[in-house]
Amino acid sequence: MSPAVRLPGLAPLFLALTVAVLGVLIVLPLGVVFQQALSQGLGAYLEPLKEPDALAAIRLTLLVAAISVPLNAVFGVAAAWAIAKFEFKGKSLLVTFIDLPFSMSPVVSGLVWVLLFGAQGWFGEWLREHDIKIIFATSGLVLATVLVTLPFVARELIPLMQDQGSDEEAAALTLGAGGWTTFWRVTLPNIRWALLYGVLLCNARAMGEFGAVSVVSGSVRGLTTTLPLHVEVLYNDYEFVGAFAAASILAGLGLVTLVLKTILEWRHSGELSARRRH
Amino acid sequence: MTIAAVAGPPKVRRRWKQPSILPGFGLAMGWTLTYLGLLLVLPLAALILRPWELGLDGVWATLTEPRVLSALRLSFGAAAAAALANVPLGLLVAWTLTRYEFPGRRVLDAFVDLPFALPTAVAGIALTAIYAPTGTLGEPLAALGIRTAYNPIGVFIALVFIGLPFVVRTVQPVLEDMDAEVEEAALTLGATHLQRFWRVVLPGLAPALLSGFSLAFARAVGEYGSVIFIAGNMPLKSEIAPLLIVIKLEQYDYAGAAAVGLAMLVISFGALLAVNALQVFLARRGRA
Numbered sequence: 147m148s149p150a151v152r153l154p155g156l157a158p159l160f161l162a163l164t165v166a167v168l169g170v171l172i173v174l175p176l177g178v179v180f181q182q183a184l185s186q187g188l189g190a191y192l193e194p195l196k197e198p199d200a201l202a203a204i205r206l207t208l209l210v211a212a213i214s215v216p217l218n219a220v221f222g223v224a225a226a227w228a229i230a231k232f233e234f235k236g237k238s239l240l241v242t243f244i245d246l247p248f249s250m251s252p253v254v255s256g257l258v259w260v261l262l263f264g265a266q267g268w269f270g271e272w273l274r275e276h277d278i279k280i281i282f283a284t285s286g287l288v289l290a291t292v293l294v295t296l297p298f299v300a301r302e303l304i305p306l307m308q309d310q311g312s313d314e315e316a317a318a319l320t321l322g323a324g325g326w327t328t329f330w331r332v333t334l335p336n337i338r339w340a341l342l343y344g345v346l347l348c349n350a351r352a353m354g355e356f357g358a359v360s361v362v363s364g365s366v367r368g369l370t371t372t373l374p375l376h377v378e379v380l381y382n383d384y385e386f387v388g389a390f391a392a393a394s395i396l397a398g399l400g401l402v403t404l405v406l407k408t409i410l411e412w413r414h415s416g417e418l419s420a421r422r423r424h
Numbered sequence: 425m426t427i428a429a430v431a432g433p434p435k436v437r438r439r440w441k442q443p444s445i446l447p448g449f450g451l452a453m454g455w456t457l458t459y460l461g462l463l464l465v466l467p468l469a470a471l472i473l474r475p476w477e478l479g480l481d482g483v484w485a486t487l488t489e490p491r492v493l494s495a496l497r498l499s500f501g502a503a504a505a506a507a508l509a510n511v512p513l514g515l516l517v518a519w520t521l522t523r524y525e526f527p528g529r530r531v532l533d534a535f536v537d538l539p540f541a542l543p544t545a546v547a548g549i550a551l552t553a554i555y556a557p558t559g560t561l562g563e564p565l566a567a568l569g570i571r572t573a574y575n576p577i578g579v580f581i582a583l584v585f586i587g588l589p590f591v592v593r594t595v596q597p598v599l600e601d602m603d604a605e606v607e608e609a610a611l612t613l614g615a616t617h618l619q620r621f622w623r624v625v626l627p628g629l630a631p632a633l634l635s636g637f638s639l640a641f642a643r644a645v646g647e648y649g650s651v652i653f654i655a656g657n658m659p660l661k662s663e664i665a666p667l668l669i670v671i672k673l674e675q676y677d678y679a680g681a682a683a684v685g686l687a688m689l690v691i692s693f694g695a696l697l698a699v700n701a702l703q704v705f706l707a708r709r710g711r712a
Contacts, residue, residue, distance in 0.1 A: 157524050160516065160519065160520045160524065161520055161524060161526060163516055163520075164516060164517050164520040164521070164532070165532070167513055167516065167517060167588075168517065168532060168535055168536065170561075171513075171584065171585055171588060172535055172536070172538045172539065172585070172588070173535060173538075174554060174560070174561075175542075175547055175550035175551055175554060175585070176538060176542065176550070178550045178553050178554055178560070179546060179549075179550045182550075182553055220455075221455070221456065221459045224451075224452040224455040224456050224459075225452070225456040227448060227452040228449060228452035228453040228456050229456075231444070231446050231449075232441060232442070232444055232446070232449050232453075233441065233442040233444075234440055234441035234442070234453075235440050235441070240456075243460060243464065244460070246464065246468075247464070248642075248643075249642045249643075249646075249692065249696070250646060250689065251645065251646025251647070251648065251665075251666045251669075251685070251688060252544075252646060252647075252648055252649070252666075253646065253648050253666035253667075253669050253670060253685070254471065254646065254666075254669070254685045254688065254689065257471070257669055257673065257681055257682065257685050258467030258468065258470055258471050258685075259467060260673060260678065260681075261467070261470040261471060261474050261678055261681075261682055262466065262467060262470050264673075264678065265676070266676060266678050267470075267678070268470060289463070292463055293463055293464065293467065296463065296464065312444075312446055315446055316445055316446065319445060319446070319447075320445075325447035325448055328447075329448070347540075350540075350541050353543070354542070354543025354544065354545075354546070355543070356543060356544050356545040356548075356648065356649035357544070357646075357648035357649050357666065360648075360670070361669075361670060361673060374543050374544075374545040374546070374649070375545075377545050377546065377549065378545055381549055381653065389549060390549065390553075393543075393545070393546040393549060393550070396542075396543045396545075396546045397542060397543075397546050399543075400538065400541040400542040400543065400546070401541070403541045404534055404535075404537060404538060404541045405534075407534075407537070407541075408530075408534040412530075421593075421597060
């Protein structure tokens with residue numbers, strides 16, 4: 147790559163500009179979260195995190211992610227198996243469909259569930275008669291989160307499994323291994339890092355999702371507020387230190403995700419889909 | 425008579441799926457289609473069908489409400505402006521990260537993805553704190569007479585934040601793989617560095633810049649969490665389209681909310697189709 151254009155002499159300028167762009171646009175907001183959270187001292191920072199509402203919000207966030215992420219992980223593996231290992235008509239249409247939630251507004255991803263299960267939704271009447279609550283309840287939060295994060299795992303696995311082909315599986319089957327044995331012993335070890343990568347991104351989005359869940363939650367403090375919604379409730383009540391304290395937990399989650407993701411990209415780049423290799 | 429009909433050339437049975445020795449197609453495909461059917465197709469059907477309860481006139485009336493029109497204009501306008509701003513910014517960052525070697529390069533590279541990893545509500549309140557009239561950057565800017573937060577400019581800033589990684593991450597791999605020989609040839613033929621950049625490198629990057637733009641745009645149009653705090657949400661001035669959906673839902677106007685949601689989906693789909701057409705045009709011209 148030595149003859150590639152480098153615009154020598156401009157290197158310090160480009161570097162300075164890049165640092166300025168990333169610093170102002172990206173690092174500064176991250177820093178502000180912690181600065182605001184700690185602005186009244188450590189005691190004032192920890193206080194709002196011990197409130198029952200905050201603890202309930204953390205529990206709810208973990209619960210919603212614990213249901214949505216495995217669902218989308220299993221879906222991602224199934225979809226990638228069907229799409230990458232077999233040839234059939236309409237494949238590209240199916241892939242386009244799987245990607246669709248990425249180009250939907252999170253608010254729309256919440257809205258659609260209200261249209262189905264809300265008081266005046268298609269199934270609203272039936273749900274009321276049977277005393278089932280979906281909107282303004284945990285199941286609604288799960289549905290909205292599942293829809294928003296649906297493509298994450300599939301997106302990581304499909305290109306990788308297409309690159310890998312199915313020779314190894316074919317060899318295992320020819321040698322007499324059963325279908326499930328082949329999957330567990332041959333396929334899964336080949337895709338484990340990409341699967342973990344997809345799960346990591348899926349989980350970060352699931353725990354941090356705001357727009358979709360805010361539509362279906364009704365924001366009943368301590369009952370249907372996930373941690374991002376709890377941030378909004380406190381912020382709108384002018385409890386800024388509390389809002390930023392709760393936000394700092396989410397920012398910490400984002401940082402941990404970033405570190406793990408970077409480690410995966412460095413250590414296992416060969417076993418991730420090509421566009422993740424550095 | 426029937427015999428004549430049967431005796432035509434043997435029909436090749438067109439298979440929907442090619443045979444394979446691998447098992448599990450039925451299970452994997454069945455699970456995939458059921459899951460998508462329940463969690464994607466059924467909800468989308470509701471979004472597509474519900475607005476028409478209002479009738480064609482009703483949908484039109486909803487979409488031409490001044491408040492809705494101004495929100496759609498702001499969402500699409502600010503998204504386009506932010507995605508456009510992301511193109512040179514993203515190119516600059518991608519260029520520095522791929523073409524130069526310096527200590528801390530990989531850390532800087534990792535930070536590019538922060539807007540993906542940081543929950544949008546967190547970004548929203550942080551950006552508001554920075555750009556509010558009392559904030560770190562808001563105060564000096566206000567002294568210069570530029571109001572950023574609680575203004576359409578605030579919406580633009582939040583969308584630039586959200587969209588930057590899309591452009592960087594689509595341009596970066598192309599820049600890494602760019603054929604050094606072509607640049608070398610240009611150099612041998614006496615092109616200056618700047619000429620090589622404008623005439624050789626930039627045309628090669630155009631498709632990637634365009635897809636980065638469209639990804640950033642698509643994400644920005646629907647963005648909610650990072651925008652609503654900084655926008656100030658003043659009717660007719662700084663209300664975004666997704667917020668209007670929320671407001672309509674709060675008034676139990678399901679059909680109206682669905683109409684706005686559907687309109688957003690249709691307009692962004694149209695915009696992406698246009699960008700795709702431009703992409704095909706560029707690719708063809710590149711080959712010619």
